[in-house]
Amino acid sequence: MGSVVRVHGEDAVTAPFIVDSYAPLTADAVAYLLGKSGGALPLAWGRYTDADLTRDFDVAAKHGIPVMLIARRSSRVPHAWAGEPDGKADRARVDALVAQAVAAGASVLRSVFLDVEMEPTMAAGYWRGWSAAFDGGQCVPCCYMPNRDYWPRSWLALEADVAAGARCGGVWVALYRQPSDGSAVLRDEPWERRPKASDKVPYLGWQHTGNAYQQRYDFSVVNPAAMDWLADTLGPAPVPRNVGPVEFTRASSTTPDLRDALAPMPERDYSEVP
Secondary structure, three states: OOOOOOEEOEEEOOOOOOEEEEOOOHHHHHHHHHHOOOOOOOOOOEOOOOOOOHHHHHHHHHHHOEEEEEEOOOOOOOOOHHHHHHHHHHHHHHHHHHHHHHHHOEEEEOOOEOOOOOOOOOOHHHHHHHOOOOOOOOOOEEEEOOOOOOOOOHHHHHHHHHHHHOOOOEEEEEHHHHHHOOOOOOOOHHHHOOOOOOOOEEEEEEEEEEEHHHHHHHEEEOOOEEEHHHHOOEEEOOOOOOOOOOOHHHHHHHHHHHHHHHHHOOOOOOOOOO
């Protein structure tokens, strides 16, 4: 558990947290986040598997942050037939990324997440085919899911596949604050306020804040009763290097050291088929 910290008069984090981002994990991004979190580093940093993670692994190794891999297939999950080929392609990509991370001295979480968004709905059979591709491998298939109260059909599909024998290492559930102006900040969210999930699969974490700090970072709280998955890594054991509170002011937000963290993000198309 982290200690209580304050950043410019606002409470920051006191509990373990995870970051995932569309933007690369760079040294500037870490400095920017440290300035907002009072010096606390995340337990893991999530990145999409279709990105070039060369820089990410170098920075992750330097700061002792495990990388969490996320396979983005949200446009494909309505098609049960696509689960098997997508899973095979994603396993090959994940295995290659793990090898690249190890060579860079970085660690990767063994848990790999399939990204299931609010829409379109995941079909029964997709998870069964996708997760089966990881059988006998070094990674555990897990699922990022939307709030069950509003999008129950994807949950029913997941549960049906699990009931039929498909493996699921756990779910990471999204129900978050996401102001359109990017004004969300990193702060504590009690685990007791987590959204509904399923009693059929382990509940690993809750993504409670989206597009924070100029729409760059998402934050999640970890289930305090299910922390083991964060210690189950491939590659060298991560040694977090918290550097203590880092002063961050509006005047310094445009300095050259932060130019990567604040650069506009390009639009990308995730609908490509392997």
